Amino acid sequence: MPATIEPIEFHGQPALRLATASGARAVVALHGAQVLSWAPPGGEERLYLSPKAVFDGHSAVRGGIPVCFPQFADLGPLPAHGFARNRRWSLTTERSGKDFALAGLTLADDEATRALWPYAFSAELSILIEDSRLDLELEITNTGDEAFEFTAALHTYLAVREVEESRIEGLHGFSYRDKTDADRIQRDSGDALVIESETDRVYHEVSRPLLLREYHRSLGVNADGFPDVVVWNPWIERSAAIADLPDDGFRRMLCIEAAAARQPVRVQPGESWWGRQTLVAL
Numbered sequence: 001m002p003a004t005i006e007p008i009e010f011h012g013q014p015a016l017r018l019a020t021a022s023g024a025r026a027v028v029a030l031h032g033a034q035v036l037s038w039a040p041p042g043g044e045e046r047l048y049l050s051p052k053a054v055f056d057g058h059s060a061v062r063g064g065i066p067v068c069f070p071q072f073a074d075l076g077p078l079p080a081h082g083f084a085r086n087r088r089w090s091l092t093t094e095r096s097g098k099d100f101a102l103a104g105l106t107l108a109d110d111e112a113t114r115a116l117w118p119y120a121f122s123a124e125l126s127i128l129i130e131d132s133r134l135d136l137e138l139e140i141t142n143t144g145d146e147a148f149e150f151t152a153a154l155h156t157y158l159a160v161r162e163v164e165e166s167r168i169e170g171l172h173g174f175s176y177r178d179k180t181d182a183d184r185i186q187r188d189s190g191d192a193l194v195i196e197s198e199t200d201r202v203y204h205e206v207s208r209p210l211l212l213r214e215y216h217r218s219l220g221v222n223a224d225g226f227p228d229v230v231v232w233n234p235w236i237e238r239s240a241a242i243a244d245l246p247d248d249g250f251r252r253m254l255c256i257e258a259a260a261a262r263q264p265v266r267v268q269p270g271e272s273w274w275g276r277q278t279l280v281a282l
């Protein structure tokens with residue numbers, strides 16, 4: 001049986017279900033081109049989706065993999081994380097083979113985006129599932145006649161059984177900006193990062209793959225094109241203050257985000273930039 005891509009409704013919103021013969025599957029909402037679920041063969045869900053997420057077709061959805069563009073977090077005048085996660089994207093590419101499924105969704109500027117950010121652009125997110133791998137590639141093209149700059153991220157919410165029992169390996173030696181400590185720049189010196197308090201860090205120029213280890217499973221996290229890695233967990237108090245996250249939601253999630261946050265990316269007219277995040281279930 002070949003892989004399939006079919007339109008579905010997910011929490012009442014238009015979405016796509018991707019499935020491969022070996023049993024990998026994913027759900028992608030058209031709203032935000034947001035991957036909301038991914039399970040490699042074997043069926044274990046690897047992404048966290050908040051049980052309190054709001055599916056109203058315009059709010060940002062808490063969980064899965066939001067696309068942050070053209071601004072990461074509050075690094076500029078736009079609404080937090082830009083507007084891409086609040087817009088409906090169009091399905092423009094569907095490809096499937098014996099054991100892969102690929103969907104491409106696009107977003108282009110319109111009056112509403114230009115009112116916030118006065119540039120002509122086209123964004124394409126390609127989502128591929130193949131064996132135990134999920135691959136997301138974001139390509140931004142400048143379709144206008146003046147250069148623009150942006151920051152961006154694939155804001156991946158990973159599902160964990162218990163966040164305090166999880167370790168992120170591979171960040172040793174990289175410097176990071178610590179939002180929980182007045183944006184101070186620090187250097188990571190541990191052999192693994194264990195989340196035991198609110199964590200909100202932008203690691204700079206991370207040049208190697210990371211490993212998220214739990215007792216019973218691991219996940220490889222790699223990026224290309226995105227120079228930075230954001231690690232975010234809101235912990236107890238912030239979790240309680242976030243309306244669309246249950247009070248104990250922070251225990252079940254850990255964001256490891258592929259980002260271009262430290263230095264804005266500059267794109268000349270007619271040119272493109274791309275960045276990719278790959279997750280491999282181990």
Ligand SMILES: O=P(O)(O)OC[C@H]1O[C@H](O)[C@H](O)[C@@H](O)[C@@H]1O
Binds near residue numbers: 060155200
């Ligand atoms: O609540 P959101 O706008 O979705 O942002 C959620 C989080 O995203 C990123 O990880 C930022 O580093 C955090 O500072 C922010 O709190």
